[in-house]
Amino acid sequence: MVRTSLSQLLQGFSSRGRDLLGRYLPFAAHPAPPARSPVETLLGLARDLLSTRGEASGVAIASDLLALYAEIDGGERAAFFERLADDFNPDPERLAAAWGRYAAEGWSMLPELATAVEAPRQRLFRLLNLGKGGTAALVRMREDLLSIRGQDWARRVDADLSHLLASWFNRGFLTLQAINWSSPASLLERVIRYEAVHDIRDWAELRSRLDPPDRRCFAFFHPAMPDEPLIFVEVALTKGIPESIQDVLAPDRVPLRADEADTAVFYSISNCQPGLRGISFGHFLIKQVATDIRRVLPGLDCFVTLSPIPGFVSWLKDTKPDLAAAVLAEGKSDEVRMDLLQAGVDYFLEAKSADGRPVDPVARFHLGNGARLERLNWMGDSSPKGIRQSAGMMVNYLYDLAAIEELHEAYSNQGQITIGKHFRHLMERLGAGTRKQMELQHD
Secondary structure, eight states, X not given: OHHHHHHHHHHHHHHHHHHHHOSOOTTSSXXXXXXXXXXXXXXXXXXXXXXXXXXXXXXXXXXXXXXXHHHSOHHXXXXXXXXXXXXXXXXXXXXXXXXXXXXXXXXXXHHHHHHHHSOHHHHHHHHHTTSTTHHHHHHHHHHHHHTSOSOHHHHHHHHHHHHHHHHHTSGGGOEEEEOOTTSOHHHHHHHHHHOOSSOXXXXXXXXXXXXXXXXXXXXXXXXXXXXXXSEEEEEEEESSOOSOHHHHTOTTOOOOOGGGOOEEEEXXXXXXXXXXXXXXXXXXXXXXXXXXXXXXXXXXXXXXXXXXXXXXXXXXXXXXXXHHHHHHHHTTOGGGHHHHHHHHHHHHHTOBOTTSSBSOHHHHHHHHHTOEEEEEETTSOOSHHHHHHHTTOEEEEEOOTTTXXXXXXXXXXXXXXXXXXXXXXXXXXXXXXXXXXXXXXXX
């Protein structure tokens, strides 16, 4: 009821603002002047929004700018962003003067300098948040911006927009909510649509992931986007650590009573908003879900993931093309099993990016969160997608709640990868050598 009332208030505020303006706005009841392109109209509205002093007229202009932006095509949106990069920069004379005063008078002039440094387009984005559905519209706007690659002007605009979104979407504003079979249908439909790891084919399959007593799903939401999950995690309650997603999602499995489980398995984590890429809150999600589940089910003493290895086959094609070809041709064949497991160990422990971190993005995420590399699972995902991206293998990352901060610090500061006993035993079986084991931190 509060949300509805606020929405009605803003709509009324916007309508009164249009009446006060008494001039052309793209979606007001005034005739449009001829020969004005959508991009020029957007830029004119942007300048009007930056110069207006009235709140009602500001809401009206912001709403109309966002509405027009939603109607134009990708080329026009790119042109709009480019003009924002070129025409909405800080005033160099004002900036030079503020810097001079700061240099002469010291810290007391820092607020003035900070104001002079801020690009007008950053203030524009802040004011656009006043418009109807402004926060969600700006997230979609950044999604458009991120699709423009290799352009310096796009990076400049993104720096301003992402700075604001990182502030607005910090953990303090987010709420954790459980999603279950009783949740609104519109939200359940979004779970099907946004699932990024293991596709959900239909409503019956969705129910099998949400309704049984040994299944949980949690998502982060933002108050300005109450019906849109930002990220969600699917959890299976099991006895022991599962080795394959086939076991977890088997349609004929017998559900476990929740109080009989000793392990919580995070088997799918899906980011729902491409416009928030690079603004990470997944690590908060896992830690809070683990804490909340354990509070309700104190018998749980193990928290692990069952994760894909999305970069593995691509790396294999570059480093061991014959093995990659055999995997893709033979699929489940045991003939390449030992070679593939050895390659998997090399991939996690040897393959590094330019900054010295693992090349695998999922590994960077979980190890950076304070998990340890627990187990490499042969044929953990035998689906066509699993073969294509991970050569059928999956990995368990284990979250020891008492050691998360220590392992996070070891990884962040020294790049240290902590390995568990199962992974260490695999290395010993493969004859991976003691030198590499000595370089790693063990559990």
